Amino acid sequence: MTEATAKTTLVIPQLIVGLGNPEPKYDQTRHNIGFAALDVLSRSWQIPLAENRKFQGEYGEGIAPTNDKIRLLKPLTYMNRSGQAIQAVTNWYKLPPESVLVIYDDMDLPLGKTRLRLSGSAGGHNGMKSAIAHLGTQNFPRLRIGIGRPKGATNGDENTVSYVLGKFSTTETKFVSEVLNFVCECVELCLKQGVEKAMNRCNSNGLVYPEPGTIK
Numbered sequence: 673m674t675e676a677t678a679k680t681t682l683v684i685p686q687l688i689v690g691l692g693n694p695e696p697k698y699d700q701t702r703h704n705i706g707f708a709a710l711d712v713l714s715r716s717w718q719i720p721l722a723e724n725r726k727f728q729g730e731y732g733e734g735i736a737p738t739n740d741k742i743r744l745l746k747p748l749t750y751m752n753r754s755g756q757a758i759q760a761v762t763n764w765y766k767l768p769p770e771s772v773l774v775i776y777d778d779m780d781l782p783l784g785k786t787r788l789r790l791s792g793s794a795g796g797h798n799g800m801k802s803a804i805a806h807l808g809t810q811n812f813p814r815l816r817i818g819i820g821r822p823k824g825a826t827n828g829d830e831n832t833v834s835y836v837l838g839k840f841s842t843t844e845t846k847f848v849s850e851v852l853n854f855v856c857e858c859v860e861l862c863l864k865q866g867v868e869k870a871m872n873r874c875n876s877n878g879l880v881y882p883e884p885g886t887i888k
Contacts, residue, residue, distance in 0.1 A: 682866035683790060683813060685773035687743045687765075688713060688859060689758055691799035694748040702819040703751065703836045705848070706776040706799075709817065710746050712852045713859060719744055726764070728757040738863045752798040755806025762807065769812040773862060774803055775855065779836065781818025783844065783881035784851045788815045788858060788874040790867055813867045815858060815874065817851065820881070844881065851879050 690710030698704050710730075714721050719734035721744060729747040736742035743765070747757030758772060770790075776799055781787060791811040794800035804810050822835045840848055854877055861870035 683770050683862075683868060684740075684866055685813065685859070685862055686741070686767055686771040687745060687758075687761055687773070689745045689747070689754075689772060689774045689803075691751060691754050691774065691776040691797075691803075692746065693751050698837070700839050700845070701837050702840065703777055705817050705819060705852075706774075707746050708848070709775045709815075709852055709855045710744055712856050714744055716856050717742070721746060723748065727760045729760075731761070736863050737860050740863065742863070747799075751802075753802055754799040755802035755804070758803055759806040769807040769809050772803075772807065772812045773859065773867070774800065774812065774814045775859075776800060776814070776816060777819045777836070778816035779819055779821040779832070781816060781820075783818055783820040784847060784877075784879040785818035786815060786851070786855060786858060786874050786877055786879075787818075788862070788867065788871045789813065790871075813862070815855065817855060818880075847879075847881050854879055 690706035692698065692704035692707030714732060717734060717736060719732040721730040721732040724731040727745065728749050729745050731745050733741065733743045743761065745757060745761055747754040749756050762772060776797060790813050792814065793810060794804055822831050858870055858874040861873055
């Protein structure tokens, strides 16, 4: 394989999607950390987001730090129908699924831990189930951000639902802002070097909250 051929296999995102729920009551909740990440990227790259009815979300496009065109999307369809908005953008611009990087929350990771992968299952996340269904494949990159889980809670129980839809404490919020800056670095690395190389850096971050998953 020549060096030129190797370069063509690099997975470079063209659309960055942050998952969350619309409506002010969901702002700054754990489940909306994907939205928060998109807001950081939007500010950092100076790409404003505006509601786009055709794409069923808040959408913006501009030039990434790599001088390449990049698109940002926050689906406004509610979490369990996120794939509709993603598909609307990929169909319109004829983007392949592997060019879509989805950022979302993960209870199975300690608060602040990040996991970048080239593909994988939904892992019980409704937003990802919808994304996989509408893209027709699991083969697209994703960046999970750990939100921890309340002690003794199981998926679907009342404590878990209220925890996921709850807001971060004051101390957690300060910590999460550091994590989101790191997420921004990770995404920029994906654009510069490809997702596979960026995984080394993003999956070895030391930003773990001292007491992950505790409700305050």
